Amino acid sequence: MACALVVSYAKAAPVLDAKTSWIGNTSGFGDGAWTQINITAIAVAPDGRVFTNAPWDESGAEASVYRDGKVLGVAGGTHGWGAAGGNAVAVNSRYVFVAVGVGNEKGRLVKEGVWPSKGRYWSGVSRREIGNVQRAVPFDGGGMTKTLASDKDPRAMLARSFLTVNDTPDDARQDIGGLAASDASLYVANTAQDRIESYNAQSMQKNGQWSAPQPGRIALAPDGSLWAIVESLGEHPRIAHYAASGALIDDAPRLPADNIAADIALDQQGRLLIADNGPRQQVIFFTKQGKAFRESGALGERGGIFAGVAGKPGPRRFNGLTGVGVDASGNVYVSTNGVGVHDGPIGAGLGATLESYAPNGALRWQVQGLLFVDGAWIDPGRPDSVYTGNKRFELDLSKPAGQEWKYAGFLSGRFKYPDDPVFHVDQWPGLPIARRLEGRTFLYLTDMYADHLKIYRFDEKRDGELAIPSGFIAGRARPVRNVPNRPEGGEWIWRDSNGDGRFDTNEFRRNQGKARLAGGWGWWVDARGDIWRTSDVRGIHRLRYGGLDKQGNPIYDYADIQTYAVPAPFTELRRAVYDAPSDTMYVTGYTSDEPFDSRYWKEVGRRLVRYDHWSSGPAARYSIDLPWDTQARPLSTIIGVTVEGQYVFAVEPVGDVHVYDKDSGREVGVIRPGPEVGHASGWVDVPNGVSAHRRGNGEYLVFVEEDARGKVMMYRWTPKS
Incomplete structure (x- = not known):
């Protein structure tokens, strides 16, 4: 193989004149605000303030406050390093009560009264001021000890305002299922203990309890009775x-038999409101008629987002109801997360929404936090349409930053396609690559750890916006253990042979060959449909596209694997991006002089080499010395790479995008987040966290995964001629 020109990394690369924008979140953080990525519980004050809770928001907004479509504040103290949110929240005239969890990070947090002992976990309630949720309101008792009474440490302050409800082994947590409050009392649904507990809202001393089978959400009526x-x-x-x-x-x-009650509330008319997360996807009203409450109406289109054009979002088309509440004026508030309350952390990836409706059912306002651990890829069949892991957005680039996007499609049909691997194999949908094959668009999704590859097809007339499970290439056994009807172990391909989107036993094919696809960090699907799998030390595997079957699924077979040896100068590989029309390969990884460092295990490596004539006789054109400064703060390495038009785009974990001329390897400059997003980008935490698209006018759209605040960055850059 011919020697390549070595291109050194220019530390002072010029900052390119790129416009910063984003997709997927109502707020971009330019003013310090964002909509949280998951909402699993809400409580509504009489004046229309909405208090939320969720187990996790990447930047700590588990418990937030909204009003009139704006973020008013974040409680804090519910996130990271021993702290967690929860699935319940309640308010009275003075306090906000937030269900939270407290751990000890495997015994590394040891302060008595502040943290549980090693191996233990506390589930309980944090009490905050209703006018300023960041202020904890202490009380005697709870998880504190007398020695903490004057401790000014912020965690000690939180401990003095924390009521421990359950103290359990860390691997057997017993979270709070619901909260309700009056000025006199706090009621706690202790789900695992099959009881409802009553506390004095001021002293937080326990008043009593009674038996209730697995109580979840609860609501207090004006007469002092409790609905559950x-x-x-x-x-x-x-x-x-x-x-x-x-x-x-x-x-x-x-x-009704198909009703899945997710939350409960009462309005000023005495009506009972039930958020139904079953197939109806509605808020159902019940009114006292005689001696019992009977259904008297509903808010929302029956079937929610899956009615009519399936997957098309819009007012009253709910999707995964998690909360309902009512203010003193009769306005109704609804939270959704794409799946519901009790489905684990997958909710932090299917899209949080909080909506307010007037008594006549008209939409008053909405906020959206739709993306998490997600990337974006332009739809090859529609230049102003963009796919993420399980959504589609439409772009109007004439609008101001942050307003160019419109939520156009939700792809995951959990009622029609319950076997969809997005619900079974990992916590988040995956990173998209969209390709146009034989006049049809297909979506390929890699997961956060590059273990497996999901394949989806579309049938707009039959399924609207929904992505139909079409194929799946499994890696290791453990990540796919929940896939329905799967064979034992990993190394198998599934294809939807009968077109029903279900994982039938006879549709799996095991890998009987010697080339193993499990393991490695690189997946790439080229424009002709070939799948490239980069193994760390076993080379680069090519799984050739075999056309479409009679159901319209792409065909891949282990018999069609071709393996390329690890090319010089590499000793370990991480990514391989193939440009089919020019037969050019861009490979990244480590060399003997630049070895792998196990502390930085997701990175693309320290070197990028372009090889021409890859299929017939690879010739290295140039070798780029990629950014690599592990002592820098923030860390300066490369986490993702892609090729589009005339350029190679390489993104750092902190979101800076290095742009190289693909013919010479020369660094053109770097794109950095602008004031529109507070000059901030969250950690890029995935192997396929960057994509790019060259528009017809020469402008490039560069999309970057942004973990921190529920969005994908969109940079708009036009090279200078």
């Missing part, structure tokens, strides 16, 4: 009504 969703962890939750004493009142409505 019980058997909340089962397939058919039901409604129970309790007197203040805990005695059952026999007037609760019977829910």
Whole structure:
């Protein structure tokens, strides 16, 4: 192989004149605000302030406050290094009560009264001021000790305002399922203990408790009685009504068999509101008629986002209801996360929305935090359409920064396609590559750890915006253990032979050859449909596209694997990006002089080499010395790379994008986040975190995964001629 020109990394690369924008979040952080990535519970104050909670938001907004479509504040103290959010929140006239968790980071947090002992976990309630949720309101008792009474440490302050409800082993956590409050009392649904507990809202001393089967969300009525969703962890939750004493009142409505009650609230008219996360995807109203409550109306289109044109978002087209509440004016507030409350962390990737509706059902406002651990790729069939892991957006680039995008499609049909691997193989949908093959668009999704590859097809007439599970290439056994009907182990290909989107036993094919696809950090799908899999030390595998089957699925077969040896000068590989029309390959990795450092295990490596004539006789054209300064703060390495038009785009973990001329390897400059996003980008935490598209007018759209604040960065750059 011919020697390549070595291009050294220019530390002082010029900053390019690129416009900064984003997609997928109502706010871009230019003013310090963003919509959280998941909402699993809401509480509404009489004046229309909405208080939220969720187990996780990447930048700590688990418990936030919204009003009139704007973020008013973030509680803090619910995120990271021993702290977690939860699935319940309640308010009275003085306080906000937030369900939270407290851990000890495997024994590394040891202060008595502040953290549980090693191996233990506290689930409980944090009390905050309703006018300033960042202010914790202490009380005697809870998880504190007397020695913390005057401790000014912020965590000690939080400990003094924390009520420990359950103290359990760390691997057997018992989270709070629901909260309700009056000025006098706080009620806690202790789901795992099958009881509802009552506390004095001022002293936080326990008043009493009564038995209730798996209580979830609860709501307090004006007469002091309590409504509850019980058997909340089962397939058919039901409604129970309790007197203040805990005695059952026999007037609760019977829910339809397919109703999945997610939340409960009461309005000023005395109506009961149930957020139904079953196939109806509606808020259902129940009114007292005689001795019992009976259904009297609904808010939302029946079927939600899956009605009519499936996957098309819009007002009253709910998708994964998690919360409902009402203010003093009768306005209704609804939260969704794309899946529901009890489906683990996948909710932090399917899209959070918070909406307000007037009493007549008209949309008042909406905020959206739609993306997490997600990238973007222009739809090859529609130049102003862009795919993310499970959504589609439409672009109008004539609009101001942050307003160019419109949410146009939700791709994951959990009722029609319950086997969709997005619900079974990892916590987030995946990073997209969209390709046009034989006049049809296909979506390929890599996961956060580059283990497996999902393949989807589309049928707009039959399925609207939904992506139909079409194919799947498995890597290691453990990440795919929940795929329905899978064979034992990894190394198999599934193809939807009968076109029903289900994983049938006879549709799997095991890898019987010697070339193993499991392991490695590189996936690439070229414009002709060939799949490239980069192994760390076993070379680069090419899985050739075999056309479409009668159902319209791309065909891939282990018998069609071709393996290329690790090319000089590399000793370990990380990425391989192939340009099919020019037969050019761009490879990244490590050399004997620039070895792999296990502390930086997601990086693309320290060197990029372009090889011409890859299929017939690779010739190295140039070798780029990529940014690599592990002592810098922030860290300066490369986490993702792509090729488009005339340029190679390489992104750092902190979001800076280095741009190289693809013919010479010369660095043209670097793109950095601008004031529109507060000059800030979250950590790029995935192997395929950057993509680019050259528009017809010569402008480049560069998309970068942005973990921190629920969006994907979109940079607009036009090279100077």
